[in-house]
Amino acid sequence: MTVLISSLEVKDIRFPTSLEGHGSDAMHTDPDYSCAYVIIGTNVNDGLTGHGPTFTCGRGTEVICQAVKALVPFVVGKDFNKIVADFGSFWRTLTSESQLRWIGPEKGVIHLACAAILNAIWDLYAKREKKPLWKLLTDMTPEQLVSCVDFRYITDVVTKEEATEILQQQQSTKLKREKYVCENGYPAYTTSTAWLGYSDETLREKCRKALSEGWTRFKMKIGANLEDDKRRATIMREEIGWQNALMMDCNQRWDVPDAISWMKELAQFKPLWIEEPTSPDDILGHATIAKALNPFGIGVATGEMCQNRVIFKQMLQAGSLQFLQIDSCRVGSVNELIAILLMAKKFDIPVCPHAGGVLLCELVHHISMFDFCCVSGTMENRVIEFVEHLRDKFVYPVKMKGTNYLPPKEPGYSSELTAKCIEEYEYPNGKIWAELFQSGKFKL
Structure with a gap:
């Protein structure tokens, strides 16, 4: 039929x-x-x-x-x-x-x-x-996966033939990685502790709760007021210590010079990255920021608002990011995400997806698990964002093992809301x- x-x-x-x-x-x-x-x-x-x-x-x-x-x-x-x-x-x-x-x-x-x-x-x-979905993708042959991708505009970085070869290189060992991720899950970081609208008391309370749950990677929102950011970053470090990772995210708030000067002031708090430091379309601006912050050990992360594979291609070509953040709803679904993963692999840039929102955690952990099994072949320097809100509204909410995402077992893309x-x-x-x-x- x-x-x-x-x-x-x-x-x-x-x-x-x-x-x-x-x-x-x-x-x-x-x-x-x-x-x-x-x-x-x-x-x-x-x-x-x-x-x-x-x-x-x-x-x-x-x-x-x-x-x-x-x-x-x-x-x-x-x-x-x-x-x-x-x-x-x-x-x-x-x-x-x-x-x-x-x-x-x-x-x-x-x-x-x-x-x-x-x-x-x-x-x-x-x-x-x-x-x-992650298993559907993992079980596909390299040729099947490549047939899902529109390579127009990116063949100067990766062709169909190169993509097939990248995927072929992981075939012989992918079952070993599949077994590993099923047993151990995929590492996550939390953003739920430090939204910009939270009071200092709420920030402390949520940090303590997250630490008691085993979290070791934290992200805080910054960018509205430098002195507020310093105060809140001090609180974060007081609560989470210096042994745990801290990331910062200003959500496109700054011009390029502001991003550089602001982050130099915040370098004392040892952030792993600054996320979306300027307009998501400013490829060369991101490159300038990345170059200026490199001596301070601060990487640039971006991608949740990158429009398509072409912007990602240019970001990679220009050295504009050290952490590539995909989003399962911003670009053209799984097809375009496969293309972006392939380019990230070629440039050896870790993929650390944006999540949270409505069903974003549920969607994107499928993509990271496929990436680990079939494209990058590694979890090194890779982590998925986790936000705890709205879990009870989803038919298939993510399952965690400690602070790691576990692979879904139910058929589908984990994308259903309850009736x-x-x-x-x-x-x-x-x-x-x-x-x-x-x-x-x-x-x-």
Whole structure:
């Protein structure tokens, strides 16, 4: 029987996280963690559906939902098996549709919409194969993996032939690494202790709680006020000590000279990296910052807002980052992430994914485990972000072994929200939002 995509719906799901300062940073002071949430069905009566989010911070989610709706005619009615058999070609068809491409191309709202759709397709693909996504990818041959990638614009760094060779080099030992990650998990760091909107008392309390749980890697938000950053960094070091790792993240707040001077002031706190020190599109600015901070032992990390594989390619070529941060919803889903992992491997740059948000932890740990098994072959200098919020809203929340992510066992991309969650948090008519509007805490 031919399997056709018979339906594609999108929902605007929002959580009022701004009420307690969760997710707050120097640029995004009042985020409401949200997502445009795609559900794909087929003509086969097997109960399987694909679920795909793209993460947002509240306002604007409705714009992405409209972009998803504009792409529906290019997805519904398509033969599912033909899509996954030649995934790279379908990816280009969707991301380069001749008219919608104009409002991208391969970036911004239209690319976020493509990511949600493609995430749902990958979720359905893994479910139909009865495998978690990381295992689906790990079991693919190098040729199958390469066929998922659109190499346009990156062949000056990695060609199909080179990509196949990189993947072939890991084949003979990947089962050993698969066994290792299943037994030990993948290392994580926590951001949940030090959102910018937290009081000093809350910061101390959360650091102590995290230490009691075994955390040894911490990230703090900075960038709004230098003296505040010094005070908060002092508190962080008092609480976590000097033996534990500390990372800093200013979320694009600074100009290039500001980033350099600010981080020289904070170098005394021995941060491992400064994340998103300036505009995510400023490739040469990042390179200038990286060069200036290298003598202080501070690396540059970026990627959660990098638009596509082309920006990552140039970042790598220019030496703009020492830690590459992928995001499962910012670029064009798994297809483009494979391309980015391959380029990172070629430049020997560690991949440390951005996570948190809505379902980002759940999605991205699949990608890191695949990277370890089949692309990089190592966990050295690699770590995945962990944020504890909203776990009870997900059907398949991440499982941890201490402070390590464990590989998922359930088929799919771990991308489902619970039915109750959708009912309560769909914007603007969900039960929770109706109550918030009535109370006056939010306004439409």
